[in-house]
Amino acid sequence: MARKPGGRSGSWEWSRTAQTRKSMLQAAREVFSEHGFADANVADVVERAGSSVGSLYHHFGGKTELFLALWEEHQAAHEEAAASSVAAAKQAGVKDPVELFIAGARAFLEGSWQRRDLARLFMDGDGPPGFELMRRTRGREWVRQNAVLLGAANTPTDRLTVSVLTSVIGEAGREVATSETEEEAKEVVDAAIALIRRFGDPLATHDDTTGAAGGADDAGAALS
Template sequence: MVRKTSDAAVHSGSWQWSRTAGTRRNLLDAAAAVFSEQGFTDAGISDIVARSGSSVGSLYHHFGGKTELFLALWDDYRNEHERLVAAAVAKARRSGESDPLALFNVGSRSYFDYTWEHRALERVFIEGDTPPGFEVLRRERGREWVRQNSVLLGTSEDTLGRLTVAVITDIITVAGQEVALSSTKREADDVVNAAAILVARLAG
């Protein structure tokens, strides 16, 4: 006999999932604020918990500890970057754009916009006060980004093509860091425009 799930049970399950997701989001947002203010080393679990309105138990349940929370925050940040870039490129394609370099520039602009908006958090990831193993994960993610850019730009798979995409990706990475360190939006825009010129020279 198949037991039907009651509406109340479904509602209860949805509410529980929503509450769990909300707690996790609150902890990530609190961690972003505390890490931005204090750095990774000086940030305390108690500070993050207090900022989030959650409990120490919730933090350890969802993330396991401060290091895992930092890595989860970085992963969340990178995933949102990728989501926004993909959405911007897809929108440009729907509008009829098909030139690989133009599409790459659209994606890059989206990347830079999000970096500027969250520049305090970007600085946390680039200024060196990070947990052990973080640089390895960042390099792995960087290699995946190179592969994605190679597909988007449609470059050749020979040595020159691979190196060209790697250099272009490095330009965007460094430019993103410079955007985060910029004092004004105008200064950040100058960085973005300079990066676009360099990419065009290499991809041309």
């Protein structure tokens, strides 16, 4: 008799597949962080994952796809943390768009320390063909989303302000990821927050802050 779909066997197969992918991503994270993309070897990844080359190509398609899967996972973690922090700030009654922005920025920067191996990997320029274009495209979307969260007007001054604030977060993320100690990283975060408050002050004085209601999803996408 044929086994009915959706039974225990199906659940077990799904669980095993998820675990295999997780093991490969963790192994890839270690190998890429140690050697960079160009010098990383697929054989080293599968050896650490306790899997096979065939399984890696089945689940990811190759080294490039594995690298990009790690990047997307890293971005998703940033987005989730930032979105949760902004949502919590709103729940606590925070309405100032700059302070909401800061809530998301702090979560982003803390994630840059917690996942500093990945942050360093993705910022050093050693990636597959087309990766830099993907990063630039994501960067432009980052600025756009930040403009929504901050309630910025479509004026030269506001566009410049949003670009500066976005750059502050990006550069602070680099400094956090390369910090020697957690204490040093916290000092960078505090300095970045102070700069955001200073440069974001003109935006906080806008009468129309409807853009700040862009929501936690916008904040998460922005701070990534």
